Amino acid sequence: MSVLKAVESTFTSAAIISSITSTIFIILLGFYLRRKGTFGENFGKVLTKVALSAAIPALAFNSFMQPMDGDAFRQGMGVLVWGIVIYILLIFVTPFLYQRYVKDEREVLAILTTFGSTTFFGIPIVGAVFGAKGVMYSSIFNIGYRIFLYSYAYIKMSGLKMEGKNIKKMFMNPIVIATFLGLFMWLGQHMVPQVTVHAVVNGVQTSQLTQVAFYRIDQTALWLYKPLTYLANLSSPLAWLAIGVTLGSISFKDAASDKTPWYYAFNKVVIVPLLNLVILYLLSVTGILPLSYVAVATIVVMMATPTASVASAYAISFDRQALMASNASLISTILAVVMMPVWIAVLEVINGLGIFH
Template identity: 55%
Template sequence: MSLSETLSNVINMEIISAITSTLFIILLGYFLRKREVFSSDVGKTLSKVVLTVAIPALAFNSFMQDLNDEVLNQGINILILGILVHVFLIFLSKFFFFRYAPNKEDTLRVLSIFGSTTFFGIPVVGAVFGAEGILYASIFNIGYRIFLYSYAYLKMSGLKMARKNIREMILNPIVLATFIGLFIWLFQDSLPQIAQSSSESVAFLRIDQTLPWLFKPLTFLSSLASPLAWLAIGITLGDLPFGKTLSSQTSWYYSFIKVVVFPLVILLSLLLLNAMNILPVNSVGLSTMIIMMATPAATVAVAYAINFEKEAVLASNASLLSTLFSIVLIPIWIIVLNLIGN
């Protein structure tokens, strides 16, 4: 089979539509901000809606599905891999940024380890892989959030772990929704059951089956995550100075490492583990993790840099340029991953 035939079989209309939807809606947000139809506050407001309402609903709904051995095993492997990947990157990042001054090195390492998996990654994964991808992304993010609110905070602040930071991590709506959904999904067979028919019953907390009137509004809210997130990204890009960012060689180097090198290293490592049958994951799980790794700098990590006055300008420039890299390269990653999966 020729390369063109392989590409036509793998790159179906659903994948093309997901890629074009991402690009078009981001460009729409950028255009509307440049035309001053939207103010900069609109992007911030949309971000709050996405992070406080839409993505928690999306994360929770992803767990409203039957439990089977294959998906359970995949979920456990992805949870372990999510933790191991971040431990691995903590050590690997030292190799790529050791030549910089201490403060700059710390900032670049944290920004390279932690991507915008929630705000940028999950909407893309959901658009391409649907509920299964969102489920795996939510599980992968458990390890991500453990290190984001511990290692990254300590590295950027130079302080010991603060009680306030732990409370913020635990009470974050996305974290709460993820753990509640994960609990229901894992223990649904042990929870009190409600008969659905003469031969079938489901856990009473499976609201997609037992309380459809409650599940439906959550579905509407979850459907807002992708378009609102992409609009907010476009609006944010329309507000930032491209000239200074494009002249920053460090930001270019960082963005290449973040969006190309690290995902490639993780991809090769996961393929090796799969070949050795160590924590194997299916094509959707593999693709989900790589897309999450190819996201731009995490907004929380950039906020740390600004709040603790640790290379704030560099962090902002790196965030902008890595976002542009991700917009261009994630579609390429999706194509590559689908070729590998097939």
Template identity: 65%
Template sequence: MNIGSAIAKTFTDQTVLSAITSTIFIILLGYWFRKRGIFGEHFGKVLTKVVLSAALPALVLNSFMQPIDSKSMQQGANVLVWGILVYVLLIIITPFMFPRGDKDKNTSLSVATAFGSTTFFGIPIVGAIYGPKGVIYSSIFNVGYRIFLYSYGYIKMSGLKMSKDNVKKMFLNPIVIVTFLGLILWMIQGSMPQVTVPAMNKGVATGTMTTVAFYRIDQTAIWLWKPLNFLQSLASPLAWLAIGCTLGSSSFKEVAEDKLTWLYAFNKVIIVPLINLLILLLLNMTGIVNFDFVAVATVVIMMATPTAAVVASYAIGFDHDALLISKASFLSTVCAVVASPIWIAILNVLNHTGVLH
């Protein structure tokens, strides 16, 4: 597959295309509602409260309701470890990617650079291009993402200090509690009491039977999984509406003229995935750790995603450079639309030339 055909495949895949257009269209809708006065000045904060209090906890818990694929466990373990280490690395280096003069802006942009929209923007693209194997790797990779996004990201964007009371408050946050609970349940499911039930795919019976841990509510308690699924589906669209609402206090001209926002978009969709690609290639060449092609491609594409809706929700909800992050979210989405098919093409070329296999 050459670069041209790889790009064409990306833009003609309906799943990929819908992921891109949904983000842009709903942000623009929020922007238009704010300009028309349908959304008030503070309505974005109301939306983010719903996201942070209900939609995100449901999203996090449901995301761990999936099996561990034994055939991909070795690669999955590699992806899991790298998915944790890379965020430690990004937490260290991203503050140096932006001007150091304004500490608050530096903090906001560094957090937004580390954490992209992997769940909605990344996973659909990975799944469309690399199939179920890519979805498994992306879900495993997201374990480290969620741990740091809902702990480190929450602390930095909320402005909490690492005092005893604030650390307690952070760990009592519903999102953080559900993240660690979900991670533990996901990891130990094989050793828990098992039940045999009709297999379900997104709440619909498949006509076969499956054996799962008793707490896999996506298979054993659809009556509980379904309302959580409805809640989790609100997370991204409500966050995008809030982004558009916040952007409504400025203009697209302001976004285009903001040099700091352009620097952010470049770092987010070019530099961060490039760092990941180079390190993974080095690990493969030295034999320290071996990642297969799909694993490398999954990581690179997940890291080339625009601003995470959660980070934008933090910025708006905590009044932490909300307008700057909203600008960054919109511009990085547009840039990711262009960059994602290019990254896919580069990865396919590396695969066909034997650099990745």
């Protein structure tokens, strides 16, 4: 397929265009309602808590309720490996982007560049564009992210040794619990008792019989799977509204007057995902780590996210360039909203060209 044909196919796809417009329109709605005063000062935090404690865990868990074949297993393990390798790589590479800054600024900017809002910003967009398989890959990818965010980033920002409370925070997070539970169930579904049921397709029971693991609730217990699906479907609108509310609560003028947040945001939202895309392409064509289009696209979207809220919280909590971190978070969020449709379009063009299998 030619580049022009791939571009035409992308921008005439109702599914892709509607995913992009949904993201932008709901973020703008949150921004408008916050500016208007309909949403109060702390409303964004409330939406965030609901999304992170209920909606996104349900989304992560449900994404693993699907059959596993050899290719799906290889893709999942490939995403897991890359999710660990890329953070090790970024930890060493990102400081070189900020050599002209003093040591404290350089360290903070490097950590903010390494860790993005993959859970809150990335997963809802991945789910809207790439469906359950994309969410599953994003949940697996986030395993490495959380390991380094709650260990390396904490130690580096605090200047302290790893504390027990942070290890507890890492493993007792509802999203982590849902991810590991779903992952283990997905990996072990052929090793547990099987039951014969009428296959459920798109939430509707058919006459076709199929054998599945007894805990595949999407097939064996719709009464449990359905409420989790309703919760999962809330993750995107809640996250997008909260992003809009956050943007509506901060002075853009103050943040925009400093060049550093803009330089950081460009690195975070453009350079980091581009680096991932280039390396994954080289690994794929050489056969070292051949990942599918959905897996690669999921990773690129996850890496094109703005500042991670936990990383910003570290900066504020430990008084490590708190103002710079706050401004960087705002500018990178705005740039991510602008760039995400561009990245999705680029990825769809790449898909049309058949670069990844």
